[in-house]
Amino acid sequence: MLALTDDERAIVAGVSGEGAAMAMRIVAEAARLMSAPRLIPIASAHIDGALYHGDSGTLFAERLVDGGAKVAVRATLNVGALDLTGCSAVRLAEPQRGMARRMMEAYRRLGCEPSWTCAPYQAGHRPATGTDVAWGESNAVVFCNSVLAARTNRYGDFLDIACAITGRAPDYGLHRAENRRARLVFDVSALPAALLASEIAWPVLGALFGRETGGTVAVVAGVTAHPGEDALKAFGAAAASSGSVGLFHIAGITPEAPDVGTALGGEPPEAVIAVTPAMAARAQADLSTAAGADRIDAVAIGSPHLSLAEFAALERLTAGRRMAVPVYACTGRHVLARLEAEGRRAVLEGLGVVLVVDTCVVVTPIMAELAGGVLMTNSGKFAHYAPGNTGYGVVYGSLADCVESAVAGRPVFAAVA
Numbered sequence: 126m127l128a129l130t131d132d133e134r135a136i137v138a139g140v141s142g143e144g145a146a147m148a149m150r151i152v153a154e155a156a157r158l159m160s161a162p163r164l165i166p167i168a169s170a171h172i173d174g175a176l177y178h179g180d181s182g183t184l185f186a187e188r189l190v191d192g193g194a195k196v197a198v199r200a201t202l203n204v205g206a207l208d209l210t211g212c213s214a215v216r217l218a219e220p221q222r223g224m225a226r227r228m229m230e231a232y233r234r235l236g237c238e239p240s241w242t243c244a245p246y247q248a249g250h251r252p253a254t255g256t257d258v259a260w261g262e263s264n265a266v267v268f269c270n271s272v273l274a275a276r277t278n279r280y281g282d283f284l285d286i287a288c289a290i291t292g293r294a295p296d297y298g299l300h301r302a303e304n305r306r307a308r309l310v311f312d313v314s315a316l317p318a319a320l321l322a323s324e325i326a327w328p329v330l331g332a333l334f335g336r337e338t339g340g341t342v343a344v345v346a347g348v349t350a351h352p353g354e355d356a357l358k359a360f361g362a363a364a365a366s367s368g369s370v371g372l373f374h375i376a377g378i379t380p381e382a383p384d385v386g387t388a389l390g391g392e393p394p395e396a397v398i399a400v401t402p403a404m405a406a407r408a409q410a411d412l413s414t415a416a417g418a419d420r421i422d423a424v425a426i427g428s429p430h431l432s433l434a435e436f437a438a439l440e441r442l443t444a445g446r447r448m449a450v451p452v453y454a455c456t457g458r459h460v461l462a463r464l465e466a467e468g469r470r471a472v473l474e475g476l477g478v479v480l481v482v483d484t485c486v487v488v489t490p491i492m493a494e495l496a497g498g499v500l501m502t503n504s505g506k507f508a509h510y511a512p513g514n515t516g517y518g519v520v521y522g523s524l525a526d527c528v529e530s531a532v533a534g535r536p537v538f539a540a541v542a
Contacts, residue, residue, distance in 0.1 A: 127157050133164060136291065144192025148290035155284055156295035165257055165296045169199040170289035171245050171269075173261025174282035175232040176488055177206040177217075177225035185283055186231035189290065194235055197292035201240040201250045203262045205229045206489040209241070210458060212480040216490040225489075235286065241483035242457030244358065244429040246273065249459070254380060257300055259288035264362035264429045264506065270372040272357050274380035276300045279371050299371055305381065306390035307344035307374050310397040311337065314347030316405060324359075325523040326405070327352060328505030331360035333408035335368025337398050344374040344388035351378055355432055362429050363505025412508040415518030418499045424448075424531045425486050425511070426524065427455030428504040433463060435524075439478070440469065442528040448477030449534035452527070453492065455485040477531070487514045501530050 206225040374382035382388035500517035
């Protein structure tokens with residue numbers, strides 16, 4: 126049975142205003158539904174609820190504003206439905222466009238940071254190990270839990286903002302140490318070292334990990350070298366899209382898994398998933414829904430948002446070459462600021478790269494409306510969501526494949542050694 130403190134009951138009673146009271150009622154009711162015994166303090170939040178899906182979301186946020194609510198902890202914002210920087214043209218019509226703008230403004234008035242990125246950990250929001258937080262956006266959640274070893278559940282709209290306003294979250298799930306122990310082993314030791322060292326492997330393995338493990342915490346065994354944060358970002362994003370993954374461990378790589386035994390909490394695994402080269406090849410093939418296409422109409426990269434390192438890789442690959450189809454490169458305004466300051470934005474745009482900031486092409490209409498359109502991507506998350514959200518068929522490849530294909534206007538793949 127949920128037990129509220131005197132301070133929490135006072136907030137419900139309206140001592141801090143109607144907006145805070147409404148937020149506390151939401152958090153407390155969610156805790157009751159989850160059978161949480163209490164609420165716990167949180168250090169920060171990442172808010173997914175500012176993306177426009179309908180007028181009710183805007184009206185909800187404005188009601189919190191009208192009730193005098195303000196966030197009690199640091200709260201960054203996930204992508205919205207508009208590119209407020211003007212880098213890309215969003216085809217959202219009125220009245221939806223106006224409601225989306227009102228929604229984004231309401232969250233700013235609640236005291237949230239206008240970061241507008243799905244990768245807040247790249248923009249300086251990196252809670253300390255063991256810290257309880259309330260993060261939304263599936264890739265941010267899994268990165269926060271797995272790579273940063275902070276503690277959060279997959280907070281959805283609009284519980285995330287309610288937690289931020291109250292500074293509290295239900296004490297359940299991945300906030301509790303006993304629920305963070307791995308139950309499964311995902312063994313990739315049979316895969317070639319060259320594959321594990323490649324960029325293309327991590328979205329593929331993430332998609333396979335999500336399908337094989339679902340929502341069960343698992344530890345990856347057989348990785349001998351740290352693949353880098355961008356690879357872990359890609360793995361987690363794909364895993365959280367294909368399954369309900371909120372936490373993964375990689376033995377010897379992620380903070381809570383110095384080895385397989387520690388990740389398992391000293392217990393035997395419930396199952397070992399032995400990943401074969403054939404399984405990886407099938408998982409890669411499954412990311413393409415338009416594998417036989419003889420053309421592409423666009424390339425989309427940056428789900429999660431591109432880092433500065435990924436832009437550097439893109440610049441090396443483009444190297445002054447003109448794109449035959451647009452390359453939509455989604456990123457955050459923290460990266461845009463660097464690109465502009467260093468004169469790199471104009472160069473990229475001159476080659477046919479469309480910078481998409483504050484949002485992404487899969488959640489709001491930016492790409493041309495095109496029946497039978499074909500999109501190429503190196504993102505496992507884009508590959509998962511693009512067919513349903515955009516109507517485009519997908520061809521999956523590496524970043525190098527994406528650039529070569531954008532130049533040619535058709536799928537081009539590097540030779541496999």
